Amino acid sequence: xxxxxxxxxxxxxxxxxxxxxxxxxxxxxxxxxxxxxxxxxxxxxxxxxxxxxxxxxxxxxxxxxxxxxxxxxxxxxxxxxxxxxxxxxxxxxxxxxxxxxxxxxxxxxxxxxxxxxxxxxxxxxxxxxxxxxxxxxxxxxxxxxxxxxxxxxxxxxxxxxxxxxxxxxxxxxxxxxxxxxxxxxxxxx
Numbered sequence: 253x254x255x256x257x258x259x260x261x262x263x264x265x266x267x268x269x270x271x272x273x274x275x276x277x278x279x280x281x282x283x284x285x286x287x288x289x290x291x292x293x294x295x296x297x298x299x300x301x302x303x304x305x306x307x308x309x310x311x312x313x314x315x316x317x318x319x320x321x322x323x324x325x326x327x328x329x330x331x332x333x334x335x336x337x338x339x340x341x342x343x344x345x346x347x348x349x350x351x352x353x354x355x356x357x358x359x360x361x362x363x364x365x366x367x368x369x370x371x372x373x374x375x376x377x378x379x380x381x382x383x384x385x386x387x388x389x390x391x392x393x394x395x396x397x398x399x400x401x402x403x404x405x406x407x408x409x410x411x412x413x414x415x416x417x418x419x420x421x422x423x424x425x426x427x428x429x430x431x432x433x434x435x436x437x438x439x440x441x
Contacts, residue, residue, distance in 0.1 A: 269376040275368040288373060304362050311355050311362070318352045 276284045289297075325345040332338040 269374070271372055271374050273370060273372045275370050278367055278369050281369040281371075285371065288371070292375075302365075304365065308359070308362050311359050315352065315355050315359070318348055318355065322348050322352065 322345065325341055325348060329338065329341045329345060332341055
């Protein structure tokens, strides 16, 4: 259904555009994207993946080590005899438990990212002008243009610096002349 814009003011209706982001189970990714492609004209398609297996293995290893440390600290906490010892162990235990919670949260986040795929669909009604951006690769002409632009900017910065420093240089020169005259002539050998 077309979206009406500016209904209250009675302005002319413009074609509607918008983005929709959905999360779908990873095993349904291909079927869902194929179904979406069938709904209209596909003007572009980008799929990206991110390998998080190394991070996941590292987090699991850190989590095991922190839980072992937590168990040792809990045993020490139970055997603490003084308030000073109890507070020292409790401080370390709180730190370890905080790290465990942080890593557990990251593991849950990675689990959710691997269980679901995120799909963003850009929708537009017929009549919307699409401005495509063209990404050119490196070229000699582009490098030359960049070098010219950099040179012009560098010259402009040098000119601004020189104009800014000129009054100070003149004042310094005048001060030097006055100082030499006040000092008198240099002794003759």
